[in-house]
Amino acid sequence: MAFEGYLLPPSGKDWSKIADYKANGGYEGAEKALRSMKPADVVAEVKNSGLRGRGGAGFGAGMKWSFLPQDVQRPRYIACNADESEPGTYKDRQILERNPHQLIEGLLIAAWANTIDAAYVYMRGEYRGPFENLNAAVAEARAAGYLGRNVLGSGLDFDVFVHRGAGAYICGEETGLMESLEGRKGQPRKRPPFPAIAGLWKRPTVINNVETMSHVPHVIRKGADWFKTIGTEKSTGSTIFGVSGQVVRPGAFELPFGTPLREIIFEHAGGLRPGRTLKAVIPGGVSMPVLDAETAMQVNMDHDSLQKVGSLLGTGAVVVFDDTSCMVRAAIIISRFFRHESCGQCTQCREGTGWLHKLMLQVEAGTARKSDLDVVDEITRQMEGKTICALSDAAAWGSGWFLRRFRPEFEAHIDRGGCPHAGTSFEV
Amino acid sequence: MPLSEELKARITAEFPKYPERRAVLLTALHFIQEECGGWVSPDVVPELAELLGILPIDVEEVVSFYPMYHPDRVGRFHVQVCTNIACCIRGARGVVRRLEEQLDVLSGEVTEDGLFSIGEVECLGSCGTAPVLMVNNERFVENVSADDVPGLVERLRARAAGGGANGSNGAGGGR
Numbered sequence: 001m002a003f004e005g006y007l008l009p010p011s012g013k014d015w016s017k018i019a020d021y022k023a024n025g026g027y028e029g030a031e032k033a034l035r036s037m038k039p040a041d042v043v044a045e046v047k048n049s050g051l052r053g054r055g056g057a058g059f060g061a062g063m064k065w066s067f068l069p070q071d072v073q074r075p076r077y078i079a080c081n082a083d084e085s086e087p088g089t090y091k092d093r094q095i096l097e098r099n100p101h102q103l104i105e106g107l108l109i110a111a112w113a114n115t116i117d118a119a120y121v122y123m124r125g126e127y128r129g130p131f132e133n134l135n136a137a138v139a140e141a142r143a144a145g146y147l148g149r150n151v152l153g154s155g156l157d158f159d160v161f162v163h164r165g166a167g168a169y170i171c172g173e174e175t176g177l178m179e180s181l182e183g184r185k186g187q188p189r190k191r192p193p194f195p196a197i198a199g200l201w202k203r204p205t206v207i208n209n210v211e212t213m214s215h216v217p218h219v220i221r222k223g224a225d226w227f228k229t230i231g232t233e234k235s236t237g238s239t240i241f242g243v244s245g246q247v248v249r250p251g252a253f254e255l256p257f258g259t260p261l262r263e264i265i266f267e268h269a270g271g272l273r274p275g276r277t278l279k280a281v282i283p284g285g286v287s288m289p290v291l292d293a294e295t296a297m298q299v300n301m302d303h304d305s306l307q308k309v310g311s312l313l314g315t316g317a318v319v320v321f322d323d324t325s326c327m328v329r330a331a332i333i334i335s336r337f338f339r340h341e342s343c344g345q346c347t348q349c350r351e352g353t354g355w356l357h358k359l360m361l362q363v364e365a366g367t368a369r370k371s372d373l374d375v376v377d378e379i380t381r382q383m384e385g386k387t388i389c390a391l392s393d394a395a396a397w398g399s400g401w402f403l404r405r406f407r408p409e410f411e412a413h414i415d416r417g418g419c420p421h422a423g424t425s426f427e428v
Numbered sequence: 429m430p431l432s433e434e435l436k437a438r439i440t441a442e443f444p445k446y447p448e449r450r451a452v453l454l455t456a457l458h459f460i461q462e463e464c465g466g467w468v469s470p471d472v473v474p475e476l477a478e479l480l481g482i483l484p485i486d487v488e489e490v491v492s493f494y495p496m497y498h499p500d501r502v503g504r505f506h507v508q509v510c511t512n513i514a515c516c517i518r519g520a521r522g523v524v525r526r527l528e529e530q531l532d533v534l535s536g537e538v539t540e541d542g543l544f545s546i547g548e549v550e551c552l553g554s555c556g557t558a559p560v561l562m563v564n565n566e567r568f569v570e571n572v573s574a575d576d577v578p579g580l581v582e583r584l585r586a587r588a589a590g591g592g593a594n595g596s597n598g599a600g601g602g603r
């Protein structure tokens with residue numbers, strides 16, 4: 001039987017109104033948690049479920065929550081990450097547009113578990129529709145007593161505020177997000193201190209992605225044991241895979257972790273256009289190493305499986321390239337993106353992203369030398385693990401792996417003095 | 429140009445949500461762009477800074493850091509095309525080119541009548557319905573092709589002629 005999913009309403013349906021959400025089990029998890037569970041038991045249940053962050057890094061949610069100081073001093077905050085700016089990624093938007101109360105319920109349960117006063121949902125400024133939809137849902141939840149003073153008679157005073165960003169990828173990085181929310185440039189902070197100790201306004205802060213929080217009501221309502229029956233041993237539950245690029249039916253599909261990438265591309269997304277063959281797939285947003293077709297056809301979409309083949313799950317955003325595509329052009333767009341989005345604080349990142357972009361442009365134009373390609377490994381090594389945040393690493397992987405996995409195509413550009421796919425490939 | 433009382437009231441109404449006034453800065457700048465012609469004129473900076481209890485430079489550096497704020501004039505309809513990976517794969521460059529032809533300006537420029545400007549932006553989070561564009565800060569126009577450009581421009585011109593407010597969704601398409 002096909003997996004039905006639990007994060008999104010059935011196709012064509014919308015549960016943005018509280019009545020529709022409640023008619024489908026909505027707020028039962030919150031009722032259960034606030035009326036019958038101790039905060040520590042909620043944290044334990046989430047930990048036991050194996051729920052991992054859906055924002056890119058895959059860190060255990062329950063584990064992260066347990067880092068907040070046990071000696072509770074108020075106020076404490078949630079920063080919910082709705083910046084969704086990793087190219088290829090549009091999964092959180094599905095939740096925000098069609099099931100916003102599920103996020104509010106997740107935030108409420110997390111607030112109970114961690115003794116939180118307020119949650120700020122940091123939403124990318126371009127998401128006008130989702131912003132209005134979530135705000136309307138927050139107003140409904142407040143009117144229904146799920147937000148405000150003494151929620152469900154639990155003694156918890158808790159509210160949710162939706163905050164608009166203004167279009168900078170770096171504000172999705174958790175400490176860049178906090179700087180931005182406080183009204184500054186979104187330049188990431190040095191750690192320690194970590195957000196669990198000193199986050200928003202230097203107070204203990206839980207930071208989680210929209211989708212991560214949206215799993216929480218289900219974990220509580222149906223239990224950690226149920227959650228663990230979905231997915232794989234170390235990647236539990238489902239996730240929303242957003243497929244884009246050269247497939248017949250791009251779309252967002254909620255599927256268990258461990259679903260074969262081949263099935264996602266060829267069944268759910270309708271496969272390739274007639275007569276085309278698969279060339280490359282980015283499995284988790286452009287920060288993650290690209291896969292060649294052969295590997296892509298064999299790998300399953302969970303954390304361990306992707307790591308074994310030299311990539312990472314990231315945001316589960318699947319970008320598909322067929323044989324018409326030029327890999328150098330893909331690398332140009334990706335390196336341009338990181339160059340544009342580097343906040344400039346760290347030399348390795350600022351210089352490295354600029355250098356990579358320039359090199360890719362020269363390869364495409366056929367003016368690079370083969371020896372230039374050899375320097376890439378050295379440059380990317382300088383960029384990895386040495387900076388304030390992981391944007392630099394992502395920039396190194398994003399375009400560096402296009403070169404490593406498709407080197408003959410890069411060399412062909414240099415040999416011919418130009419792009420061999422100029423007639424067929426997409427333009428940058 | 430002083431901030432209108434109405435705009436100041438909208439901004440101060442946000443204060444209670446946060447422990448510090450400064451946190452309202454990004455929201456305030458969105459309000460200003462919506463109500464004052466789509467850009468942040470240097471004239472409003474000192475007054476906004478004072479309202480939030482920060483320095484003018486604190487406002488200026490935020491305006492220059494975030495791509496959604498415009499320290500210079502943009503067109504009444506600022507048409508922004510995503511040129512990141514999923515959109516380029518599906519023809520975003522052709523959309524930009526057609527806009528340039530249709531409006532007779534280059535990407536990054538404003539038309540002489542001040543009605544239009546073209547911008548290129550990073551991934552808008554709509555990759556499954558690529559290519560995508562956004563007019564001002566309105567709801568996205570999705571699955572757009574170069575051939576849709578003349579119709580889009582016509583609709584926006586009609587909106588301008590009819591006095592349609594900057595802010596409502598008259599771009600057509602979109603959800």
Ligand SMILES: Cc1cc2nc3c(=O)[nH]c(=O)nc-3n(C[C@H](O)[C@H](O)[C@H](O)COP(=O)(O)O)c2cc1C
Pocket residue numbers: 052053054055056057058059081082083084085086169170171172173174175207208209210212213389390391394
């Ligand atoms: C450059 C950069 C951009 C990021 N952008 C996002 C984003 O848009 N959304 C998101 O949820 N996480 C993003 N992250 C990850 C966050 O830093 C953080 O790990 C995440 O929000 C934690 O939530 P989770 O544990 O629930 O996944 C980004 C990280 C980096 C380094």
Ligand code: SF4
Pocket residue numbers: 170187188341342343344345346347349350387388389390391392
């Ligand atoms: S790694 Fe890059 S984006 Fe991150 S803090 Fe350093 S310069 Fe800024």
Ligand code: FES
Pocket residue numbers: 087088089510511512513514515516550551552553554555558559560
């Ligand atoms: S790449 Fe254009 S919306 Fe994501």
